Amino acid sequence: DIQLTQSPSFLSASVGDRVTITCRASQGISSYLAWYQQKPGKAPKLLIYAASTLQSGVPSSFSGSGSGTEFTLTISSLQPEDFAIYFCQQLNSYPLTFGGGTKVEIK
Amino acid sequence: EVQLVESGGGLVKPGGSLRLSCAASGFTFSSYSMNWVRQAPGKGLEWVSSISSSSSYIYYADSVKGRFTISRDSAKNSLFLQMNSLRAEDTAVYYCARESRSRDSFDYWGQGILVIVSS
Numbered sequence: 470d471i472q473l474t475q476s477p478s479f480l481s482a483s484v485g486d487r488v489t490i491t492c493r494a495s496q497g498i499s500s501y502l503a504w505y506q507q508k509p510g511k512a513p514k515l516l517i518y519a520a521s522t523l524q525s526g527v528p529s530s531f532s533g534s535g536s537g538t539e540f541t542l543t544i545s546s547l548q549p550e551d552f553a554i555y556f557c558q559q560l561n562s563y564p565l566t567f568g569g570g571t572k573v574e575i576k
Numbered sequence: 577e578v579q580l581v582e583s584g585g586g587l588v589k590p591g592g593s594l595r596l597s598c599a600a601s602g603f604t605f606s607s608y609s610m611n612w613v614r615q616a617p618g619k620g621l622e623w624v625s626s627i628s629s630s631s632s633y634i635y636y637a638d639s640v641k642g643r644f645t646i647s648r649d650s651a652k653n654s655l656f657l658q659m660n661s662l663r664a665e666d667t668a669v670y671y672c673a674r675e676s677r678s679r680d681s682f683d684y685w686g687q688g689i690l691v692i693v694s695s
Binding site for chain 2: 500501503505507511512513514515518519524556558560563564565566567568569570
């Protein structure tokens with residue numbers, strides 16, 4: 470099974486900060502990586518697919534990069550509505566797996 | 577507008593069974609692979625099962641293999657998850673999710689349904 474390790478698991482940041490979250494895969498997954506945002510009591514929302522493609526309707530302040538085993542999600546300027554938990558997911562092979570999540574909180 | 581609405585959750589005793597349903601609308605259901613994902617209270621996301629558009633390919637997480645069965649009815653635009661031999665560790669919010677046509681994301685999710693396994 471492919472393990473996804475997200476770091477950090479928690480980060481405290483201020484509005485306007487640039488934030489980067491890393492997702493490392495235990496083996497190569499090409500670009501079959503997606504990023505999701507989840508707010509309390511809500512379903513996850515797709516932000517980025519194919520490692521770097523922005524989902525329609527998602528602000529351009531979000532970007533993704535990487536391929537193979539190392540991936541990053543960057544928020545260029547953190548907004549109040551961006552405080553949430555972020556998950557990565559690999560869709561390269563079954564079983565599909567998610568990273569453990571990164572909780573972004575207000576400093 | 578794409579909509580996925582889960583139903584069938586609730587409280588069940590260990591060893592019991594439950595059948596979850598997911599009603600799909602706003603897209604051609606028969607053209608998409610579908611998935612179940614769960615989230616235990618305060619925990620991360622866990623993929624549970626996938627079914628291809630024609631039901632030809634079905635996959636399960638090891639944690640549910642042999643106990644859960646995924647199925648779909650394209651005539652009713654519905655996805656199902658039959659859960660048997662339920663355990664306390666199956667307690668979670670269960671989401672149905674549509675897989676994108678390019679198979680590189682889950683692009684739409686339902687609101688989730690809570691399943692509690694407890695005596």
